[in-house]
Amino acid sequence: MMLRGYRDSDLPLLSGDWLPGELLGLPVPGRPPLAEPARVPAPRDPAEDGATGEDDELCVVPGAGFVRLAAVDWVHRRARLEIGLRPGAEGGAEPLLKAALDHAFRALNLRRVFGWVTPAVPLPSGLPRDALLRDAGLAPEADVPRALWLDGRPVARQIWGATRHG
Amino acid sequence: MTTTTDMTAAGTGTGLATGPDTYAAADPSTDLSGAAPEGTGFRWSARPVTAADHAAVLDLFTEPDFYFRTHRPDTRPQWEVLSLLDEDTRLLSADGRPVGLYALEVSGGEHACHFFLHLRLTARLRPDAWASAYRELIRALRWQREVVRLAVVVGEFDDRGLTAARLAGFAEEGVLAGNIVHDGHRRGSVFLSRIWEPTS
Numbered sequence: 001m002m003l004r005g006y007r008d009s010d011l012p013l014l015s016g017d018w019l020p021g022e023l024l025g026l027p028v029p030g031r032p033p034l035a036e037p038a039r040v041p042a043p044r045d046p047a048e049d050g051a052t053g054e055d056d057e058l059c060v061v062p063g064a065g066f067v068r069l070a071a072v073d074w075v076h077r078r079a080r081l082e083i084g085l086r087p088g089a090e091g092g093a094e095p096l097l098k099a100a101l102d103h104a105f106r107a108l109n110l111r112r113v114f115g116w117v118t119p120a121v122p123l124p125s126g127l128p129r130d131a132l133l134r135d136a137g138l139a140p141e142a143d144v145p146r147a148l149w150l151d152g153r154p155v156a157r158q159i160w161g162a163t164r165h166g
Numbered sequence: 167m168t169t170t171t172d173m174t175a176a177g178t179g180t181g182l183a184t185g186p187d188t189y190a191a192a193d194p195s196t197d198l199s200g201a202a203p204e205g206t207g208f209r210w211s212a213r214p215v216t217a218a219d220h221a222a223v224l225d226l227f228t229e230p231d232f233y234f235r236t237h238r239p240d241t242r243p244q245w246e247v248l249s250l251l252d253e254d255t256r257l258l259s260a261d262g263r264p265v266g267l268y269a270l271e272v273s274g275g276e277h278a279c280h281f282f283l284h285l286r287l288t289a290r291l292r293p294d295a296w297a298s299a300y301r302e303l304i305r306a307l308r309w310q311r312e313v314v315r316l317a318v319v320v321g322e323f324d325d326r327g328l329t330a331a332r333l334a335g336f337a338e339e340g341v342l343a344g345n346i347v348h349d350g351h352r353r354g355s356v357f358l359s360r361i362w363e364p365t366s
Contacts, residue, residue: 003240004228004241005227005228005239005240005243005246006244007224007243008244042243043244043246045245045249058243059241103241106347107347107348107349
């Protein structure tokens with residue numbers, strides 16, 4: 001699956017019905033229609049607002065979704081991965097996940113990629129989340145209790161990660 | 167640096183290209199080993215990049231090997247692509263159609279006549295067309311100023327760029343090893359140049 005650099009016309013891809021920051025962001029079943037969509041910022045020149053130290057790498061698959069490596073740390077060569085897929089593009093989850101990790105490790109030469117996973121929320125269409133993540137090379141690293149308010153209660157999240165170069 | 171316009175290609179080409187066939191990607195195997203032709207028949211022109219050209223420029227950067235001031239062209243966001251353009255960047259057109267970018271940078275002292283050239287053409291053009299563009303640009307530069315050394319830096323993995331530079335007569339000077347990670351492996355940057363005897 002080919003990732004492409006962000007263009008202003010891709011803005012609609014950057015908001016949607018996934019959980020904020022979710023590693024594999026797919027539409028959440030049963031989400032109230034008036035719940036505010038999750039959003040990620042469009043890529044922009046960090047010099048514009050004087051921000052320093054934050055470097056995001058965001059690419060898109062036109063019409064399907066985005067891949068964001070947030071807060072890329074070029075010294076320690078790590079980043080937090082989040083993916084957002086439009087409704088109807090769920091079938092692209094597996095190749096997009098692999099393309100994202102390939103980009104992180106083979107193009108950006110990162111050592112570590114990690115992301116948030118929310119086990120309480122099933123993936124749509126019965127997609128096997130754990131198998132998808134493990135097949136892509138990710139492994140569960142930590143449980144974080146009460147990490148997210150969701151559906152009237154706090155729920156736990158997990159950190160899943162992948163490393164390269166030993 | 168300079169506004170170079172309407173560089174009509176010299177040589178034995180066919181004159182004005184009239185059809186899309188001229189732009190069709192050719193089998194590179196037919197282009198890599200032969201001697202450089204004298205010209206491709208293109209009528210080259212160049213102009214500073216304006217906002218009206220941004221769509222055409224962004225389209226060039228969707229090509230995975232459009233290595234103009236970046237090693238990852240197709241995944242760069244819009245702001246970053248546009249940040250690679252400066253007042254010295256020129257949009258290069260063949261027969262009036264945008265096909266690439268170039269920019270000239272002074273290397274060393276202003277009086278030394280040493281330059282670095284960034285030039286990238288669309289993958290739709292064959293390496294001999296690239297070589298023609300190089301030659302026309304060099305002809306224009308040397309017509310209006312003294313040039314002692316014109317250098318280009320090409321990734322080791324960039325077969326098209328290396329082929330075009332060699333076809334245009336650039337000689338390899340050395341490799342800065344391992345300064346780019348490409349497709350999961352560290353690769354180097356090849357320095358190539360053309361050198362003319364200084365007049366003073």
